[in-house]
Amino acid sequence: MIEKPDIVDTIANEGIRLTPVSGEKYYKGLCPFHAEKTPSFVVYPQSQRFYCFGCGAKGDVIDFIMKLRSFNFKEALSYLNIRPAQTAKSSQLTKKKKLLQQFQKWRDDRIELLFLVLRGLKLLKKRVQSIEEAKNLADLYHTEPIWVHQLDILLHGDEREQFELYREVQYGKKI
Ligand SMILES: [Zn+2]
Missing domain, CATH: 3.90.580.10 (Zinc finger, CHC2-type domain)
Incomplete structure (x- = not known):
């Protein structure tokens, strides 16, 4: 590095x-x-x-x-x-350092993505005009608290929590 x-x-x-x-x-x-x-x-x-x-x-x-x-x-x-x-x-990066870098990059990208998704959802909510449309969006609404929680961990949690979230999202391992 x-x-x-x-x-x-x-x-x-x-x-x-x-x-x-x-x-x-x-x-x-x-x-x-x-x-x-x-x-x-x-x-x-x-x-x-x-x-x-x-x-x-x-x-x-x-x-x-x-x-x-x-x-x-x-x-x-x-x-x-x-x-x-x-x-x-830089050519002598240890495996551990590389992993840490990957994790940190993932975290930054994930924060960006979650901000975008939540912003998009807010806009969608404003535009829903029929019950039919609202039903179609129900899955998204149900996932919103999970995204909010993830964003909270990534912005305010400690590194151990963040790393566990990383493993869960990337490799499907449960927290
Ligand atoms: Zn700017």
């Missing part, structure tokens, strides 16, 4: 004000990539990734600097003081 500087520190050093939410599980701030008055830019210290619920910008600290400063990958590495010697270590 490339040894990268901390994403929360780096983003704060670029002048973006971040506020810790839920005991520093994640940070929120105004997105530097689109104009907004309500913060929808979220930084996850555990996975060291950012995601904007407004414009969809996302990635790690290198992606952030590339996007913010219009740098290419090499320029971003040098700006962040990541030396090429360190990047060579």
